[in-house]
Amino acid sequence: MEVLYPHCAGLDVHKDMVVACLRHVVDGTIKREVRTVKTTTKALLDLSQWLASEGCTHIVMEATGVYWKPVWHILEDGDFDLALANAAHVKTVPGRKTDVNDATWLADLLAHGLVRGSFVPNAQTQEMRGLLRTRKQLVRERTSHVQRLQKTLEDANIKLDSVISDVMGLSGRTMIEALIAGETDPNTLAALAHRRIRAPAEELCEALRGRVTKHHRFLLRLHLQQIDIFDAAIVAIDQEVDANVExxxxxxxxxxxxxxxxxxxxxxxxxxxxxxxxxxxxxxxxxxxxxxxxxxxxxxxxxxxxxxxxxxxxxxxxxxxxxxxxxxxxxxxxxxxxxxxxxxxxxxxxxxxxxxxxxxxxxxxxx
Structure with missing residues (x-):
């Protein structure tokens, strides 16, 4: 099979180490040199310098969790053509898996042009991606806390989510804060509802007639605090996105x-x-x-x-x-x-x- 890249390297990336196989073709003879380095910044810079000094032009590594990212970012500053391989596409022969064999296999595949690199956006796009993915995770976690709050209300037989569409809306939040403060009278709680609430006053009073204990108030207060933390974090991310979206x-x-x-x-x-x-x-x-x-x-x-x-x-x-x-x-x-x-x-x-x-x-x- 034709060799497309005579001077290339395959990296087997782990959390604490990188196994690098440098593959040379000299006068028709394949020569390999394997080194194991740590994933500290200094060690990765030394790795980049070694590969450059040996005339390496192309490098491939597997997409291993987030561990490939710092390796990629440091090598990206060098004069290399980088490829990120999908691990499912570059599996080696079963029963022969070692770190050295993995790095050697990657280098051999790359040398013959058999590695299809994954899509890696530029640094600016990666930063925006990181912000918006974090935002989505925060929204999911906030939703989980809202669900826990609703579960606590149900445990106290407060059927608030049966009469209003958004428990964390203006009216719902005001009523929950009143419950935490110790208010138990259904009529007083129902009077806190915004006039746009469609549920009749009698139905609202009946939904707010429950058995709220000190235990319930503690949990409700805890969930509200967590929800507020997530709200503040989401706002901060939105502001950061706005600052970098131009x-x-x-x-x-x-x-x-x-x-x-x-x-x-x-x-x-x-x-x-x-x-x-x-x-x-x-x-x-x-x-x-x-x-x-x-x-x-x-x-x-x-x-x-x-x-x-x-x-x-x-x-x-x-x-x-x-x-x-x-x-x-x-x-x-x-x-x-x-x-x-x-x-x-x-x-x-x-x-x-x-x-x-x-x-x-x-x-x-x-x-």
Whole structure:
């Protein structure tokens, strides 16, 4: 097999060490040199200097959790062509797995051009991605605390979520704070409701008639404090995103013209795929990378599975949410597409197709 990169290296990255295999082809003879270094900044800088001094031009490493990132960032400053390999695509022969063998195998694959590098956005996009992923995690954790608060109210037989739509809204929060302060009279609590609450006063009073103990008040106070902490953290992240969003402003503005894509969704999408679509040869490549199309699983002329790949879960969940919003946009192509496909294929496949259509539009709008 033809050797495309005679001077290359494969890195087997771990939390505390990196096993590097430098592969040379000299006068038709393959020479390998293996070194094991720590993952401290000084050790990685020394590794970069050693690889550069040996004439290494291409480096490949597996995507191992978050451990590959500091290695990538340091080597990125050198004059190397870096590739991040999906571990599922570069498995070696079973029963022969060692750190040295893994690094050697990666170097051999790279030398023959058999490694397809994963998409790694630029540093600015990675920072935006980190902020918005953290925001989504905080929103999920906040939701968990709201659910725990509702569970505590149910334990006290306070049926607040049965009569108002948002327990953490203005009226709900005011009533909960009154309960924590020791108020137990249902009429007094019901009087705190905003006039826009649709539930009748009698129904509201009945829902607020419970048995709230000192134990319940302690838990309610604790959950409210945690929710406030998450609210403050989400606001801080939003401010940081606003301060760094200017390079992506034009792309975000364009994407919000798509039905179902809000400003926050557009920011999340741009943070996941960037604004340079040259990394994806066609819209089909982008859809496949996102995991919004069936995987290839065929044997003897028969397709064995139509399940979608895992793809990029952060991007996929955002696109699915956008797709559901788009289906509620009256007289739109995406709504018509969803109803047409749902009748034949079911709601799950239909909504995935709508999400793929949204991503196709995004690809061509950013190209």
């Amino acid at each position: 390079p992506f402003r034009a792309a975000i503005t364009i994407l919000t013209t798509i039905p179902g894509v809000s400003d926050l969704s557009a920011r999340t999408i741009v943070a996941e795929i960037g604004t340079d679509m040259s990394r994806f040869p066609t819209d089909g490549h982008l859809i496949s990378w996102a995991g919004l199309c069936p995987r290839n699983d065929e044997s003897a002329g028969k397709r064995r599975s139509n399940r979608m790949r895992k793809g990029a879960p952060w991007l996929k969940t955002t696109l699915i949410q956008c797709a559901w919003s788009a289906t509620r946009k009256k007289a739109s192509y995406l709504q018509a597409q969803f109803h047409r496909l749902r009748a034949r294929r079911g709601a799950k496949k239909a909504i995935a197709a709508v999400a793929a259509s949204i991503l196709t539009a995004i690809y061509h709008m950013l190209t």
